[in-house]
Amino acid sequence: MGRIRKVVVIFLALVTVSGALASCGRTSTVAGVLRVGNDAGFGGAETMDPYDGNRTWPTINMVFDRLIGVDKDFSPIPELALSWSSNDDLTEWTLELREGVKFHDGSEFDADDVVYSINRMIDPEFDSPILAVLGVISSVTAVSKYEVSLSLSTGEADFPLLLADYRALMTPVDSQSTIGKNPIGTGPFKMETFDPAGTTVLLANEDYFFGQPKLSKIEIITFADSQSAAQALAGDQVDLLLAIDGKSSAMFGDEAKFTLQNIPSGDWNAIDFRVDQEPFSDARVRKALRIAADRQVIADTVLGVGGGVVACDTPVWSADPYRWDGDCAKDTEGAKALLAEAGYPNGIDIDIYTSDVEVHMVELVTAYKDQVKDAGIRVTIKMADASGFWDDVWMKESAFVDSWGQRPATQVLNEVYRSTASWNPTGQVDKDLDKMLDEARSTKDQAERAKKYAQIQERLFENSAIFLPYHKTLTRAMSSKVKGVEPIVIDAVRWEKISVS
Amino acid sequence: MRRVVFSLATFIALAVVSFVGVDALPGDGCTALLGRFGTNAKIDACRQENNLNDSVVVRIKDWSGDLVRGDLGYSIKRDEQVSKIIIPRLRNTAVMAAVAALIAFPSAIVVGLLLGRYPRKRISKAINQFSVIAMTLPEFVIATVLWLVLSIWIPIFPGVSVMPSNASLLQLLPNVWLPALTLAVVIFAHSMRTMRASVTNVQNMPFVESARLRGTNERKMISRHIVPAALPPVVNVVALDGAWLLTGTFVTEAAFNFQGLGRLAIDAISDRDTALILPIILFGLAVYLVSSILADSLVRVFDPRLRSSNR
Numbered sequence: 001m002g003r004i005r006k007v008v009v010i011f012l013a014l015v016t017v018s019g020a021l022a023s024c025g026r027t028s029t030v031a032g033v034l035r036v037g038n039d040a041g042f043g044g045a046e047t048m049d050p051y052d053g054n055r056t057w058p059t060i061n062m063v064f065d066r067l068i069g070v071d072k073d074f075s076p077i078p079e080l081a082l083s084w085s086s087n088d089d090l091t092e093w094t095l096e097l098r099e100g101v102k103f104h105d106g107s108e109f110d111a112d113d114v115v116y117s118i119n120r121m122i123d124p125e126f127d128s129p130i131l132a133v134l135g136v137i138s139s140v141t142a143v144s145k146y147e148v149s150l151s152l153s154t155g156e157a158d159f160p161l162l163l164a165d166y167r168a169l170m171t172p173v174d175s176q177s178t179i180g181k182n183p184i185g186t187g188p189f190k191m192e193t194f195d196p197a198g199t200t201v202l203l204a205n206e207d208y209f210f211g212q213p214k215l216s217k218i219e220i221i222t223f224a225d226s227q228s229a230a231q232a233l234a235g236d237q238v239d240l241l242l243a244i245d246g247k248s249s250a251m252f253g254d255e256a257k258f259t260l261q262n263i264p265s266g267d268w269n270a271i272d273f274r275v276d277q278e279p280f281s282d283a284r285v286r287k288a289l290r291i292a293a294d295r296q297v298i299a300d301t302v303l304g305v306g307g308g309v310v311a312c313d314t315p316v317w318s319a320d321p322y323r324w325d326g327d328c329a330k331d332t333e334g335a336k337a338l339l340a341e342a343g344y345p346n347g348i349d350i351d352i353y354t355s356d357v358e359v360h361m362v363e364l365v366t367a368y369k370d371q372v373k374d375a376g377i378r379v380t381i382k383m384a385d386a387s388g389f390w391d392d393v394w395m396k397e398s399a400f401v402d403s404w405g406q407r408p409a410t411q412v413l414n415e416v417y418r419s420t421a422s423w424n425p426t427g428q429v430d431k432d433l434d435k436m437l438d439e440a441r442s443t444k445d446q447a448e449r450a451k452k453y454a455q456i457q458e459r460l461f462e463n464s465a466i467f468l469p470y471h472k473t474l475t476r477a478m479s480s481k482v483k484g485v486e487p488i489v490i491d492a493v494r495w496e497k498i499s500v501s
Numbered sequence: 502m503r504r505v506v507f508s509l510a511t512f513i514a515l516a517v518v519s520f521v522g523v524d525a526l527p528g529d530g531c532t533a534l535l536g537r538f539g540t541n542a543k544i545d546a547c548r549q550e551n552n553l554n555d556s557v558v559v560r561i562k563d564w565s566g567d568l569v570r571g572d573l574g575y576s577i578k579r580d581e582q583v584s585k586i587i588i589p590r591l592r593n594t595a596v597m598a599a600v601a602a603l604i605a606f607p608s609a610i611v612v613g614l615l616l617g618r619y620p621r622k623r624i625s626k627a628i629n630q631f632s633v634i635a636m637t638l639p640e641f642v643i644a645t646v647l648w649l650v651l652s653i654w655i656p657i658f659p660g661v662s663v664m665p666s667n668a669s670l671l672q673l674l675p676n677v678w679l680p681a682l683t684l685a686v687v688i689f690a691h692s693m694r695t696m697r698a699s700v701t702n703v704q705n706m707p708f709v710e711s712a713r714l715r716g717t718n719e720r721k722m723i724s725r726h727i728v729p730a731a732l733p734p735v736v737n738v739v740a741l742d743g744a745w746l747l748t749g750t751f752v753t754e755a756a757f758n759f760q761g762l763g764r765l766a767i768d769a770i771s772d773r774d775t776a777l778i779l780p781i782i783l784f785g786l787a788v789y790l791v792s793s794i795l796a797d798s799l800v801r802v803f804d805p806r807l808r809s810s811n812r
Contacts, residue, residue, distance in 0.1 A: 027596065044581075045534060045579055045580065053535065054534060054536075126542065127543065145785045195665050197665065197760075198664065198665025198668075198760070199663065222661045223758050224764050224767070224768070225755055225758075228757065229758075231648060231758075232660060235555055235652050235656075235659070235661070341728030390536070392527055402796075420538075
């Protein structure tokens with residue numbers, strides 16, 4: 001009996017000691033330190049090389065800078081480049097660089113670094129994801145220490161916006177082999193510890209050219225799922241979550257403690273129909289499938305009320321200056337008529353593949369199925385395994401769900417909709433559209449160009465094989481102690497202006 | 502001895518089945534690394550480099566050879582030796598399991614004994630009801646309730662763990678409590694009810710009656726007669742629950758962002774990181790085989806009848 005008592009005493013002592021430890025382990029807000037919750041993303045394969053497919057975001061944007069940034073209204077603004085100009089064909093661009101900018105290791109940033117960085121981005125051998133954005137660049141040369149010139153394979157009026165891609169970051173010469181784990185940038189924060197599966201620590205770059213950051217430190221803490229990240233914010237273990245599930249927002253209703261920001265974004269979901277497969281080869285069927293649904297109801301069902309902005313099959317998002325807003329109200333009779341004309345007077349049966357590979361993808365098809373049944377479109381939902389979805393289903397089955405991130409108009413249209421695009425998911429070939437795209441991008445006058453992009457989007461609504469009902473509105477959540485995070489897309493947020501009191 | 506040999510054979514057979522099974526799933530380490538926009542040329546080059554184009558038989562041979570030499574393999578996606586990824590996670594899960602076991606098992610045995618001995622007390626009935634609820638609630642509900650009560654309303658423990666997988670033991674301990682408590686609630690209910698049933702059963706046996714007629718006092722009655730006779734079925738349940746603590750913690754670890762083996766397994770499966778999935782499966786197999794052998798030997802210690810029949 002004596003021994004048992006001893007064990008119990010030791011056990012109780014252990015409980016008390018680690019209980020005390022636990023109380024110490026509770027972290028809370030420290031002035032000047034921002035703790036950002038981040039999702040796992042690439043499950044341990046993350047790298048700080050901004051041109052690599054497994055780049056870890058938004059950390060790269062704290063360490064590196066672009067040549068050109070974006071303003072709140074999504075217009076290009078100077079970052080490492082102070083000014084830019086082009087020839088009349090929009091094929092030759094000259095950039096004047098900011099002078100006296102230092103990398104974190106003290107070396108000076110100049111035209112050689114720009115040439116090196118851009119050559120890595122467009123290296124076909126390396127095949128960076130950003131090649132899809134900047135593939136129009138055919139060569140880059142240093143004119144002088146602070147001037148570079150770029151030749152494009154085609155005129156591109158919105159080239160500055162393409163350079164404002166969040167991955168088009170400037171890295172020092174010959175950094176390829178070391179940058180993944182030991183990144184040296186010019187950005188507002190320097191890497192202290194890189195641990196993508198745990199906590200990454202960044203320290204302020206006091207010599208930052210836009211001014212010393214208000215924070216002394218940023219910690220980026222990785223979470224396996226959004227629920228535990230939301231719990232961490234509620235429990236004061238992190239200060240900022242860049243995107244929370246709309247359904248979690250109720251947890252942060254206390255305005256004294258939390259700030260919520262609803263930010264329309266360019267992220268979209270879609271249902272894609274392969275035009276090389278029956279019955280979607282018929283443009284009338286495709287249009288019927290696209291006009292038979294109430295997009296607002298779908299957006300409200302899938303994303304929650306206020307969770308999305310309706311799109312009439314245009315991938316150009318609501319804040320983009322080229323956005324076209326048409327009338328795409330639900331038209332059951334019109335859809336029925338089109339189907340009858342195409343040889344389906346008694347309605348049509350189709351299979352749509354989906355998967356929980358990403359949030360919202362299953363809900364989208366379920367809501368769509370419910371919407372289109374009035375028009376005699378009978379949808380069978382096919383569930384595919386999440387892990388094989390992108391390899392075996394996407395771009396392969398006859399109809400499937402899709403998901404894309406935000407891109408400027410010229411980029412998304414050329415990357416997803418152009419007939420020859422490698423990720424054109426529907427296989428649709430529309431030579432007229434390609435010609436319209438060429439014309440739009442090579443029109444120098446902004447108003448004229450906007451008109452052409454509007455016509456392109458109108459054409460998509462007539463002819464496209466992609467049902468694109470909404471762009472998502474992201475909900476950003478933070479502790480009310482965090483100041484200086486403007487309610488705009490993350491690409492335009494200035495990290496050096498954020499503070500924690 | 503025969504038992505051990507049989508277990509080893511089972512282990513090897515299941516290891517091969519697991520390898521073939523995981524291999525048959527769509528996707529591999531290379532598609533996992535390169536993701537949605539990986540081109541065919543890139544994926545092929547990656548497969549070539551990592552010998553993924555060899556036949557299954559060749560790869561099983563290579564893999565098992567490495568395994569025997571103590572090399573768990575290499576994760577293409579995570580660009581790291583599998584042992585380096587798994588060992589810190591295993592330690593974290595083991596610490597969490599140990600804390601859960603220390604909380605749950607001793608209290609379950611004591612409470613089960615008291616409930617079996619004094620079933621008519623109102624408190625006994627209340628605890629019994631609670632255990633039924635605890636057993637039927639899914640872990641994520643228990644996890645959420647514990648988080649709400651012990652981290653938000655009464656802020657004692659950190660709500661979710663925000664530590665790297667290789668954090669020091671001192672950093673780890675505070676983060677262990679909520680997940681360990683969640684697991685403890687589940688296994689407490691389970692093993693306590695087994696103990697209670699076993700005690701109820703033993704109490705009605707003739708040797709207890711005869712001990713009572715000999716005038717044995719209550720304390721001796723419990724420690725000499727009831728507990729030793731009631732324990733064997735409980736030992737089996739404890740062994741199973743113990744094995745579950747090391748291998749069945751997926752939900753709890755995910756709920757608290759705990760950097761353990763369960764969360765790693767979820768990540769590895771969703772990433773199709775085959776090199777990482779297999780050792781985790783094998784570890785689970787080994788835990789169950791060892792714990793069932795251990796339980797059987799322990800039962801023999803408690804039950805003299807089994808010892809004699811073995812001779």
